[in-house]
Amino acid sequence: MTARPRSLAAKRTLAAEIETRLRREYPTAHCELDFRTPYELLVATILSAQCTDKRVNMVTPALFAKWPDARALARATPSALEKVIQSTGFFRAKAKSLLGMARVVVEEHGGEIPTTMEALVALPGVGRKTANVLLGNAFGRNEGIVVDTHVARLSARFGLTRATDAVKIEAELMPLFARDGWALLSHLLIWHGRRACTARAPKCEGCVLADICPSSSI
DNA sequence: ATCCCGAGGG
DNA sequence: CCCTCTGGAT
Helix, strand or coil, rough: CCCCCCHHHHHHHHCCCCCCCCHHHHCCCCCCCCCCHHHHHHHHHEEECCCCHHHHHHHHHHHHCCCHHHHHHHHCCHHHHHHHHHHHHHHHHHHHHHHHHHHHHHHHHHHCCCCHHHHHHHCCCCHHHHHHHHHCHHHHHHHCCCCCCCHHHHHHHCCCCCCCHHHHHHHHHHHHHCCCHHHHHHHHHHHHHHHHHCCCCCCCCCCCHHHHHCCCCC
């Protein structure tokens, strides 16, 4: 347990220590979604909202066998698609997103998933979080830190950020970490947020960051 | 009951 | 800023 960092320098020092420790704690942290192409990762990521990656991985093999790329998916009927993805929840909204996404990809990008933040976010059902996952994990880009609820909560607890809006949190967070490796860093923060730094009843005992955390209960 | 690596819409 | 969309796991 420590005081909340005040200066930019103090925040950077804390951020670097957090990253070092998390890299050591989770040497094999990686994206748990199964995918072989950018198209597959985009579909899987859209399906992963409010759903575990395990469950997404249970439905995607059938989905990709039926609709192996955006051109095929664009021709799917909503009911057939809904049937396949039903167990991931929000299935009507997700089917609508997937179909709209596939159609825009075919009509405006020649059937290939676009590789820029601007074009990705313009796709139906694709927000900043999903776009960041694609950029980091499918295109090897390094354009930002993925800010989801876990990253938002964890960085707030460490006093690294004050904003509640994801875009502002990202802007506050990026200057604090080294410029390379944001994709891996995002995974580490999310991973730790899910496993230890949970929303309710965080597992501070045994947390590798407890002694440098301003919010730790121990 | 409560939570899940969100996005769109009012 | 609020609400809604949904099934499954715990």
